[in-house]
Amino acid sequence: xxxxxxxxxxxxxxxxxxxxxxxxxxxxxxxxxxxxxxxxxxxxxxxxxxxxxxxxxxxxxxxxxxxxxxxxxxxxxxxxxxxxxxxxxxxxxxxxxxxxxxxxxxxxxxxxxxxxxxxxxxxxxxxxxxxxxxxxxxxxxxxxxxxxxxxxxxxxxxxxxxxxxxxxxxxxxxxxxxxxxxxxxxxxxxxxxxxxxxxxxxxxxxxxxxxxxxxxxxxxxxxxxxxxxxxxxxxxxxxxxxxxxxxxxxxxxxxxxxxxxxxxxxxxxxxxxxxxxxxxxxxxxxxxxxxxxxxxxxxxxxxxxxxxxxxxxxxxxxxxxxxxxxxxxxxxxxxxxxxxxxxxxxxxxxxxxxxxxxxxxxxxxxxxxxxxxxxxxxxxxxxxxxxxxxxxxxxxxxxxxxxxxxxxxxxxxxxxxxxxxxxxx
Numbered sequence: 001x002x003x004x005x006x007x008x009x010x011x012x013x014x015x016x017x018x019x020x021x022x023x024x025x026x027x028x029x030x031x032x033x034x035x036x037x038x039x040x041x042x043x044x045x046x047x048x049x050x051x052x053x054x055x056x057x058x059x060x061x062x063x064x065x066x067x068x069x070x071x072x073x074x075x076x077x078x079x080x081x082x083x084x085x086x087x088x089x090x091x092x093x094x095x096x097x098x099x100x101x102x103x104x105x106x107x108x109x110x111x112x113x114x115x116x117x118x119x120x121x122x123x124x125x126x127x128x129x130x131x132x133x134x135x136x137x138x139x140x141x142x143x144x145x146x147x148x149x150x151x152x153x154x155x156x157x158x159x160x161x162x163x164x165x166x167x168x169x170x171x172x173x174x175x176x177x178x179x180x181x182x183x184x185x186x187x188x189x190x191x192x193x194x195x196x197x198x199x200x201x202x203x204x205x206x207x208x209x210x211x212x213x214x215x216x217x218x219x220x221x222x223x224x225x226x227x228x229x230x231x232x233x234x235x236x237x238x239x240x241x242x243x244x245x246x247x248x249x250x251x252x253x254x255x256x257x258x259x260x261x262x263x264x265x266x267x268x269x270x271x272x273x274x275x276x277x278x279x280x281x282x283x284x285x286x287x288x289x290x291x292x293x294x295x296x297x298x299x300x301x302x303x304x305x306x307x308x309x310x311x312x313x314x315x316x317x318x319x320x321x322x323x324x325x326x327x328x329x330x331x332x333x334x335x336x337x338x339x340x341x342x343x344x345x346x347x348x349x350x351x352x353x354x355x356x357x358x359x360x361x362x363x364x365x366x367x368x369x370x371x372x373x374x375x376x377x378x379x380x381x382x383x384x385x386x387x388x389x390x391x392x393x394x395x396x397x398x399x400x401x402x403x404x405x406x407x408x409x410x411x412x413x414x415x416x417x418x419x420x421x422x423x424x425x
Contacts, residue, residue, distance in 0.1 A: 061094030172263035179361030191357035251299035269316035
Protein backbone atom coordinates (compact mmCIF):
# COMPACT_ATOMS: atom_id res chain seq x y z
CA UNK A 1 0.00 0.00 0.00
CA UNK A 2 1.03 3.59 -0.52
CA UNK A 3 0.48 6.78 1.43
CA UNK A 4 0.62 10.43 0.45
CA UNK A 5 3.21 12.56 2.20
CA UNK A 6 3.08 16.35 2.25
CA UNK A 7 6.04 18.65 2.66
CA UNK A 8 6.59 22.38 2.33
CA UNK A 9 9.66 23.38 0.34
CA UNK A 10 11.26 26.69 1.19
CA UNK A 11 13.43 28.92 -0.95
CA UNK A 12 14.72 32.46 -0.56
CA UNK A 13 14.46 34.76 -3.56
CA UNK A 14 17.77 36.14 -4.78
CA UNK A 15 17.92 39.94 -4.19
CA UNK A 16 15.66 41.37 -6.90
CA UNK A 17 16.41 44.41 -9.01
CA UNK A 18 14.75 47.69 -8.04
CA UNK A 19 12.14 47.25 -10.77
CA UNK A 20 11.26 43.69 -9.69
CA UNK A 21 11.22 44.76 -6.05
CA UNK A 22 8.59 47.40 -6.82
CA UNK A 23 6.47 44.86 -8.68
CA UNK A 24 6.68 42.39 -5.81
CA UNK A 25 5.72 45.12 -3.34
CA UNK A 26 2.78 46.12 -5.53
CA UNK A 27 1.58 42.52 -5.77
CA UNK A 28 1.71 42.08 -1.99
CA UNK A 29 -0.08 45.38 -1.29
CA UNK A 30 -2.83 44.67 -3.82
CA UNK A 31 -3.34 41.13 -2.55
CA UNK A 32 -3.64 42.24 1.07
CA UNK A 33 -6.15 44.95 0.18
CA UNK A 34 -8.26 42.39 -1.68
CA UNK A 35 -8.00 39.96 1.24
CA UNK A 36 -8.93 42.63 3.78
CA UNK A 37 -11.93 43.86 1.80
CA UNK A 38 -13.17 40.30 1.19
CA UNK A 39 -12.86 39.42 4.87
CA UNK A 40 -14.42 42.66 6.13
CA UNK A 41 -17.35 42.28 3.75
CA UNK A 42 -18.34 39.06 5.51
CA UNK A 43 -18.04 36.99 2.32
CA UNK A 44 -18.17 33.29 3.18
CA UNK A 45 -18.59 31.70 -0.27
CA UNK A 46 -16.40 31.64 -3.35
CA UNK A 47 -19.01 33.56 -5.33
CA UNK A 48 -19.18 36.34 -2.74
CA UNK A 49 -15.38 36.62 -2.62
CA UNK A 50 -15.21 36.65 -6.41
CA UNK A 51 -17.54 39.68 -6.52
CA UNK A 52 -15.14 41.55 -4.25
CA UNK A 53 -11.77 40.64 -5.80
CA UNK A 54 -12.74 40.89 -9.49
CA UNK A 55 -11.84 44.63 -9.83
CA UNK A 56 -8.37 44.15 -8.31
CA UNK A 57 -5.29 43.99 -10.54
CA UNK A 58 -4.27 40.49 -9.53
CA UNK A 59 -3.48 37.39 -11.52
CA UNK A 60 -6.28 34.81 -11.68
CA UNK A 61 -4.13 32.38 -9.68
CA UNK A 62 -4.08 34.76 -6.69
CA UNK A 63 -7.81 35.51 -7.02
CA UNK A 64 -8.65 31.80 -7.10
CA UNK A 65 -6.53 31.27 -3.99
CA UNK A 66 -8.42 34.07 -2.25
CA UNK A 67 -11.75 32.51 -3.19
CA UNK A 68 -10.66 29.31 -1.44
CA UNK A 69 -8.92 30.94 1.51
CA UNK A 70 -11.39 33.60 2.72
CA UNK A 71 -14.27 31.13 3.32
CA UNK A 72 -11.80 28.92 5.24
CA UNK A 73 -10.95 31.82 7.53
CA UNK A 74 -14.63 32.01 8.49
CA UNK A 75 -15.62 28.36 8.61
CA UNK A 76 -12.46 26.43 9.46
CA UNK A 77 -10.34 28.87 11.47
CA UNK A 78 -13.22 30.92 12.93
CA UNK A 79 -11.08 34.04 12.52
CA UNK A 80 -12.38 37.34 13.87
CA UNK A 81 -9.61 39.55 12.52
CA UNK A 82 -6.70 39.44 10.06
CA UNK A 83 -2.98 39.60 10.63
CA UNK A 84 -1.06 42.25 8.72
CA UNK A 85 1.59 39.96 7.26
CA UNK A 86 -0.44 37.44 5.26
CA UNK A 87 1.59 35.86 2.43
CA UNK A 88 0.40 36.07 -1.16
CA UNK A 89 -1.18 32.76 -2.10
CA UNK A 90 -1.35 31.27 -5.59
CA UNK A 91 -3.08 28.15 -6.86
CA UNK A 92 -0.94 25.46 -8.45
CA UNK A 93 -2.10 26.43 -11.96
CA UNK A 94 0.29 29.37 -11.82
CA UNK A 95 3.37 27.32 -10.96
CA UNK A 96 6.37 27.58 -13.33
CA UNK A 97 9.94 26.50 -12.59
CA UNK A 98 13.10 26.56 -14.69
CA UNK A 99 16.53 25.03 -14.16
CA UNK A 100 20.00 25.41 -15.61
CA UNK A 101 23.34 24.13 -14.34
CA UNK A 102 25.08 27.14 -15.87
CA UNK A 103 23.52 29.66 -13.49
CA UNK A 104 24.77 30.61 -10.04
CA UNK A 105 21.26 29.93 -8.75
CA UNK A 106 20.19 26.90 -10.75
CA UNK A 107 16.45 27.21 -10.11
CA UNK A 108 14.34 30.14 -11.24
CA UNK A 109 10.70 30.83 -10.39
CA UNK A 110 8.25 32.57 -12.67
CA UNK A 111 6.40 35.17 -10.58
CA UNK A 112 2.74 35.35 -11.69
CA UNK A 113 1.57 38.85 -12.59
CA UNK A 114 -1.70 40.31 -13.82
CA UNK A 115 -1.88 40.96 -17.54
CA UNK A 116 -0.57 39.02 -20.50
CA UNK A 117 3.22 38.82 -20.71
CA UNK A 118 3.85 40.65 -17.42
CA UNK A 119 5.18 37.67 -15.44
CA UNK A 120 8.92 37.72 -14.68
CA UNK A 121 11.56 35.22 -13.57
CA UNK A 122 13.61 35.44 -10.40
CA UNK A 123 16.40 33.12 -9.10
CA UNK A 124 15.86 30.98 -6.01
CA UNK A 125 18.19 30.00 -3.22
CA UNK A 126 16.90 26.55 -2.29
CA UNK A 127 17.49 24.55 0.86
CA UNK A 128 20.22 22.00 -0.07
CA UNK A 129 18.56 19.39 2.16
CA UNK A 130 15.48 19.58 -0.08
CA UNK A 131 17.37 19.36 -3.37
CA UNK A 132 15.95 15.95 -4.29
CA UNK A 133 12.37 17.17 -3.97
CA UNK A 134 13.16 20.28 -6.02
CA UNK A 135 14.47 17.99 -8.78
CA UNK A 136 11.29 15.91 -8.55
CA UNK A 137 9.28 19.12 -8.71
CA UNK A 138 11.10 20.13 -11.87
CA UNK A 139 10.49 16.70 -13.43
CA UNK A 140 6.82 16.76 -12.32
CA UNK A 141 7.35 13.62 -10.23
CA UNK A 142 5.58 15.31 -7.30
CA UNK A 143 2.28 17.19 -7.22
CA UNK A 144 2.36 20.92 -6.54
CA UNK A 145 -0.23 22.32 -4.17
CA UNK A 146 -0.66 25.94 -3.18
CA UNK A 147 2.44 28.12 -3.11
CA UNK A 148 2.96 31.29 -1.10
CA UNK A 149 5.18 34.37 -1.31
CA UNK A 150 6.09 35.87 2.07
CA UNK A 151 7.66 39.29 2.51
CA UNK A 152 10.16 39.70 5.33
CA UNK A 153 12.08 42.76 6.41
CA UNK A 154 15.30 41.74 4.63
CA UNK A 155 14.25 39.18 2.02
CA UNK A 156 11.47 37.33 0.21
CA UNK A 157 10.64 33.68 0.91
CA UNK A 158 8.76 31.23 -1.30
CA UNK A 159 6.92 28.27 0.26
CA UNK A 160 5.75 25.47 -2.05
CA UNK A 161 3.52 22.67 -0.76
CA UNK A 162 4.18 19.38 -2.54
CA UNK A 163 2.58 15.96 -2.29
CA UNK A 164 4.31 12.73 -3.18
CA UNK A 165 3.68 9.03 -2.80
CA UNK A 166 5.63 6.88 -0.39
CA UNK A 167 5.28 3.23 0.47
CA UNK A 168 3.20 2.78 3.62
CA UNK A 169 5.28 0.87 6.16
CA UNK A 170 4.19 -2.73 6.73
CA UNK A 171 3.73 -3.98 10.24
CA UNK A 172 6.67 -6.31 11.08
CA UNK A 173 5.91 -9.81 12.37
CA UNK A 174 8.28 -9.40 15.32
CA UNK A 175 8.25 -5.66 16.08
CA UNK A 176 10.47 -3.77 18.48
CA UNK A 177 8.23 -1.12 20.05
CA UNK A 178 9.98 2.21 20.59
CA UNK A 179 7.97 4.46 22.88
CA UNK A 180 8.36 8.23 23.07
CA UNK A 181 7.20 10.41 25.94
CA UNK A 182 6.87 14.13 25.20
CA UNK A 183 7.22 16.47 28.14
CA UNK A 184 8.44 19.83 29.38
CA UNK A 185 11.56 19.16 31.41
CA UNK A 186 12.66 16.48 28.97
CA UNK A 187 11.21 17.46 25.62
CA UNK A 188 11.44 13.90 24.30
CA UNK A 189 12.31 10.62 25.97
CA UNK A 190 12.58 7.43 23.96
CA UNK A 191 12.84 3.85 25.11
CA UNK A 192 12.74 0.59 23.18
CA UNK A 193 11.39 -2.58 24.78
CA UNK A 194 12.89 -5.98 24.07
CA UNK A 195 11.24 -8.89 25.83
CA UNK A 196 9.53 -6.36 28.07
CA UNK A 197 12.86 -4.85 29.16
CA UNK A 198 13.69 -1.14 28.58
CA UNK A 199 16.66 -0.88 26.26
CA UNK A 200 19.07 1.98 25.46
CA UNK A 201 16.93 4.94 26.55
CA UNK A 202 17.25 8.29 24.78
CA UNK A 203 16.61 11.74 26.24
CA UNK A 204 16.40 15.12 24.50
CA UNK A 205 16.46 17.92 27.07
CA UNK A 206 13.67 20.48 26.84
CA UNK A 207 15.35 23.31 28.71
CA UNK A 208 16.08 25.39 25.62
CA UNK A 209 12.51 25.09 24.29
CA UNK A 210 11.05 25.92 27.70
CA UNK A 211 13.31 28.96 28.02
CA UNK A 212 12.34 30.21 24.55
CA UNK A 213 8.61 29.88 25.26
CA UNK A 214 8.94 31.74 28.56
CA UNK A 215 11.09 34.46 27.01
CA UNK A 216 8.71 34.81 24.07
CA UNK A 217 5.71 35.29 26.37
CA UNK A 218 7.37 37.94 28.57
CA UNK A 219 8.97 39.79 25.62
CA UNK A 220 5.75 39.98 23.62
CA UNK A 221 3.80 41.18 26.66
CA UNK A 222 6.29 44.01 27.20
CA UNK A 223 6.28 45.01 23.53
CA UNK A 224 2.49 44.95 23.48
CA UNK A 225 2.39 47.26 26.50
CA UNK A 226 4.69 49.65 24.62
CA UNK A 227 2.53 49.36 21.48
CA UNK A 228 5.54 48.34 19.39
CA UNK A 229 3.64 46.37 16.75
CA UNK A 230 6.47 46.02 14.24
CA UNK A 231 8.78 44.66 16.94
CA UNK A 232 6.12 42.18 18.04
CA UNK A 233 5.98 40.60 14.58
CA UNK A 234 9.76 40.50 14.34
CA UNK A 235 10.34 38.89 17.74
CA UNK A 236 7.45 36.47 17.32
CA UNK A 237 8.93 35.22 14.03
CA UNK A 238 12.34 34.94 15.71
CA UNK A 239 11.04 32.74 18.51
CA UNK A 240 8.85 30.63 16.24
CA UNK A 241 11.80 29.95 13.93
CA UNK A 242 13.94 28.92 16.89
CA UNK A 243 11.25 26.60 18.24
CA UNK A 244 10.66 25.13 14.79
CA UNK A 245 14.38 24.38 14.53
CA UNK A 246 14.22 22.51 17.86
CA UNK A 247 11.17 20.51 16.74
CA UNK A 248 12.87 19.56 13.47
CA UNK A 249 16.08 18.51 15.17
CA UNK A 250 14.30 16.53 17.88
CA UNK A 251 12.03 14.68 15.44
CA UNK A 252 14.99 13.82 13.22
CA UNK A 253 16.96 12.43 16.16
CA UNK A 254 13.91 10.45 17.31
CA UNK A 255 13.60 8.65 13.98
CA UNK A 256 17.36 8.03 13.86
CA UNK A 257 17.16 6.55 17.36
CA UNK A 258 14.33 4.21 16.35
CA UNK A 259 16.16 3.06 13.21
CA UNK A 260 18.97 1.48 15.22
CA UNK A 261 16.63 -1.27 16.40
CA UNK A 262 15.48 -4.28 14.41
CA UNK A 263 11.90 -4.02 13.06
CA UNK A 264 11.11 -0.78 14.93
CA UNK A 265 7.57 0.48 15.47
CA UNK A 266 7.31 3.99 16.92
CA UNK A 267 4.66 4.24 19.64
CA UNK A 268 3.27 7.65 20.61
CA UNK A 269 0.60 8.82 23.01
CA UNK A 270 -2.72 9.84 21.48
CA UNK A 271 -2.87 13.42 22.79
CA UNK A 272 -5.54 14.64 20.38
CA UNK A 273 -7.76 16.14 23.08
CA UNK A 274 -5.26 16.98 25.80
CA UNK A 275 -5.86 20.75 25.53
CA UNK A 276 -9.56 20.30 26.28
CA UNK A 277 -8.70 18.60 29.58
CA UNK A 278 -6.07 20.99 30.91
CA UNK A 279 -7.09 22.57 34.20
CA UNK A 280 -4.03 23.21 36.35
CA UNK A 281 -4.59 26.92 36.91
CA UNK A 282 -3.98 29.92 34.69
CA UNK A 283 -0.18 29.91 34.88
CA UNK A 284 0.32 26.19 34.27
CA UNK A 285 -2.39 26.06 31.60
CA UNK A 286 -0.54 28.76 29.65
CA UNK A 287 2.69 26.76 29.82
CA UNK A 288 1.04 23.56 28.67
CA UNK A 289 -0.91 25.26 25.88
CA UNK A 290 2.43 26.52 24.56
CA UNK A 291 3.80 22.97 24.73
CA UNK A 292 4.85 21.82 21.26
CA UNK A 293 3.55 18.24 21.55
CA UNK A 294 1.28 18.48 18.49
CA UNK A 295 4.00 19.85 16.22
CA UNK A 296 6.58 17.39 17.51
CA UNK A 297 4.25 14.40 17.19
CA UNK A 298 3.34 15.39 13.64
CA UNK A 299 6.95 15.80 12.57
CA UNK A 300 7.95 12.45 14.08
CA UNK A 301 5.08 10.81 12.21
CA UNK A 302 6.03 12.48 8.90
CA UNK A 303 9.70 11.59 9.14
CA UNK A 304 8.96 8.04 10.26
CA UNK A 305 6.76 7.60 7.18
CA UNK A 306 9.61 8.72 4.94
CA UNK A 307 11.98 6.35 6.75
CA UNK A 308 9.57 3.41 6.37
CA UNK A 309 8.88 3.04 10.10
CA UNK A 310 5.28 2.36 11.23
CA UNK A 311 3.79 4.71 13.83
CA UNK A 312 1.06 3.71 16.27
CA UNK A 313 -0.84 5.75 18.88
CA UNK A 314 -1.92 4.39 22.26
CA UNK A 315 -3.94 5.51 25.26
CA UNK A 316 -1.90 8.02 27.31
CA UNK A 317 -3.65 7.43 30.65
CA UNK A 318 -1.38 6.65 33.60
CA UNK A 319 1.78 6.23 31.50
CA UNK A 320 3.72 8.47 33.90
CA UNK A 321 2.21 6.97 37.07
CA UNK A 322 2.42 3.25 36.32
CA UNK A 323 5.42 1.03 36.96
CA UNK A 324 6.56 -0.46 33.68
CA UNK A 325 7.71 -3.66 35.41
CA UNK A 326 4.71 -4.67 37.53
CA UNK A 327 1.92 -2.40 36.31
CA UNK A 328 1.11 -0.90 39.73
CA UNK A 329 0.51 2.79 40.38
CA UNK A 330 3.60 4.39 41.85
CA UNK A 331 4.50 7.78 43.25
CA UNK A 332 6.41 10.77 41.87
CA UNK A 333 7.92 13.01 44.49
CA UNK A 334 9.58 15.08 41.75
CA UNK A 335 9.18 15.46 38.02
CA UNK A 336 12.21 13.25 37.37
CA UNK A 337 11.73 10.52 39.96
CA UNK A 338 9.36 7.56 39.88
CA UNK A 339 9.00 5.13 42.78
CA UNK A 340 7.08 1.87 42.63
CA UNK A 341 4.86 1.25 45.65
CA UNK A 342 4.63 -2.51 45.08
CA UNK A 343 6.91 -4.20 47.68
CA UNK A 344 7.24 -7.30 45.50
CA UNK A 345 8.55 -5.38 42.49
CA UNK A 346 12.25 -5.11 41.75
CA UNK A 347 11.83 -1.45 40.77
CA UNK A 348 12.50 1.02 43.57
CA UNK A 349 13.68 4.31 42.09
CA UNK A 350 13.51 4.91 38.32
CA UNK A 351 13.93 7.83 35.95
CA UNK A 352 10.31 8.95 35.50
CA UNK A 353 10.41 9.91 31.81
CA UNK A 354 12.11 6.65 30.83
CA UNK A 355 9.51 4.74 32.85
CA UNK A 356 6.75 6.57 30.95
CA UNK A 357 8.39 5.87 27.58
CA UNK A 358 8.71 2.19 28.50
CA UNK A 359 5.01 2.10 29.40
CA UNK A 360 4.11 3.67 26.06
CA UNK A 361 6.22 1.12 24.20
CA UNK A 362 4.69 -1.69 26.24
CA UNK A 363 1.18 -0.78 25.12
CA UNK A 364 1.88 -2.06 21.63
CA UNK A 365 0.90 -5.72 21.63
CA UNK A 366 2.76 -8.34 19.54
CA UNK A 367 0.29 -7.92 16.68
CA UNK A 368 0.85 -4.18 16.41
CA UNK A 369 -2.69 -3.31 17.51
CA UNK A 370 -3.60 -0.42 19.76
CA UNK A 371 -4.54 -0.86 23.38
CA UNK A 372 -8.11 -0.22 24.40
CA UNK A 373 -8.69 3.50 24.84
CA UNK A 374 -10.61 2.83 28.07
CA UNK A 375 -9.80 0.55 31.00
CA UNK A 376 -11.67 -2.73 31.22
CA UNK A 377 -13.54 -1.81 34.38
CA UNK A 378 -13.03 1.44 36.23
CA UNK A 379 -10.91 4.48 35.53
CA UNK A 380 -9.69 4.26 39.13
CA UNK A 381 -8.23 0.77 39.72
CA UNK A 382 -8.93 -0.40 43.27
CA UNK A 383 -6.02 -2.81 43.45
CA UNK A 384 -3.46 -0.14 42.64
CA UNK A 385 -2.69 -1.54 39.19
CA UNK A 386 -3.16 0.05 35.78
CA UNK A 387 -5.93 -2.10 34.36
CA UNK A 388 -5.86 -0.35 30.98
CA UNK A 389 -2.22 -1.23 30.42
CA UNK A 390 -0.96 -4.26 28.55
CA UNK A 391 2.01 -4.51 30.88
CA UNK A 392 1.72 -7.77 32.80
CA UNK A 393 2.73 -8.50 36.40
CA UNK A 394 6.20 -9.94 36.79
CA UNK A 395 8.05 -11.77 39.50
CA UNK A 396 10.87 -10.02 41.28
CA UNK A 397 14.04 -10.03 39.19
CA UNK A 398 17.18 -11.74 40.45
CA UNK A 399 19.33 -8.89 39.20
CA UNK A 400 18.45 -5.24 39.31
CA UNK A 401 17.92 -3.81 35.80
CA UNK A 402 16.64 -0.41 36.86
CA UNK A 403 17.88 2.87 35.44
CA UNK A 404 18.71 5.04 38.42
CA UNK A 405 18.46 8.80 38.56
CA UNK A 406 22.22 9.06 38.70
CA UNK A 407 22.50 7.71 35.16
CA UNK A 408 20.73 10.73 33.68
CA UNK A 409 20.57 14.45 34.39
CA UNK A 410 17.37 14.96 36.33
CA UNK A 411 17.67 18.40 37.89
CA UNK A 412 14.40 20.26 37.47
CA UNK A 413 12.94 23.38 38.97
CA UNK A 414 10.31 23.25 41.69
CA UNK A 415 7.59 24.42 39.32
CA UNK A 416 8.03 21.31 37.19
CA UNK A 417 6.65 19.22 40.05
CA UNK A 418 3.21 20.66 39.45
CA UNK A 419 2.90 18.37 36.44
CA UNK A 420 3.07 15.26 38.61
CA UNK A 421 -0.09 13.22 38.66
CA UNK A 422 -1.47 14.10 35.26
CA UNK A 423 -2.79 10.95 33.52
CA UNK A 424 -2.14 12.49 30.11
CA UNK A 425 1.52 13.42 30.60
